[in-house]
Amino acid sequence: MCFEKCTKYIAVALIPLAVLCVLADLLLYFPNGEIQFAINNKLTNFVWFFEGIVGAGLLVISSSVMFTCLEKTVSCGCYGNAECGSGCSMLCWLLIVLIGIGGSGYCFIVAALALTEGPYCLTSRGWRYPFANSFGSYLFDPSVWRTCTEPANIVLWNGTLFSALLALSGMEFILCLVQLINGMLVGLCGNCNCWKQTVEPA
Incomplete structure (x- = not known):
């Protein structure tokens, strides 16, 4: 597939994924639609890493937009042939891709850690992380979820949203x-447009 077509399809696919990551992250601040837990800092520390808003959200959206802006100027990769594009544009494109990889990877790691540690909630022993040493096994045992009394249904809330962030950022x-x-591949083999220029007669 031509570089431009592949870039366009990927850029279009990344935007809704990034928007969903932002929405999922925002919902983590308001368990059951309540705001007092965020105001009183009674949320898991991982929500303050802004993994969905910044990492898999703004950084990925920025990369997607810049993909579209650079898709026509990226080097065709014809081994130094100036007519096929600019190496400087290819370097810029590479940095943009790495930003997207870094942002999505950051969100994936933080979401995985949050699922492993479990929610911060009120228990019979006070506010704590009751599942911190369970290595995520609590997710598959609903009978222990009642350990958390506040926020209500916090295990299901956090588990669903962090799982969504994990899947979307993945x-x-x-x-x-x-x-x-x-x-x-473009850098090594050249863009299809370059091949057309080479193969098609003048």
Whole structure:
């Protein structure tokens, strides 16, 4: 597939994923639609890492927009042939891809850590992380969820949203990785437009 087409498809796919990550992250601040837990700092520390808003959200959206802006100027990769594009543009494109990979990867790691540690909630022993040493096994045992009394249903709330962030950022990471491989192939083999210029008679 041509570099431009692949870039366009990936950029279009990344935007809704990034928007969903932002929405999922925002919901983590308001368990059951209540704001007092955020005001009183009674949320898991991982929500303050802004993994969905900044990492898999703004950084990925920025990368997606810049993909579209640079898709026509990236080097075709014809081994120094100036007519096929600029190496400087390819370097800029590579940095943009790495931003997307970094943002989505950051969100993926933080979401995984948050799921492993579990929610910060009120228990019979006060506010604590009751599942911190369970290595995520609590997610598959609903009978222990009642350990948390406040916020209500916090295990299900956090588990669902962090799992969504994990899945969405994972898809973003894969798409950015495909874009990286696409660009590397372009650099090694040349864009289809370059091949057309080479193969088609003048």
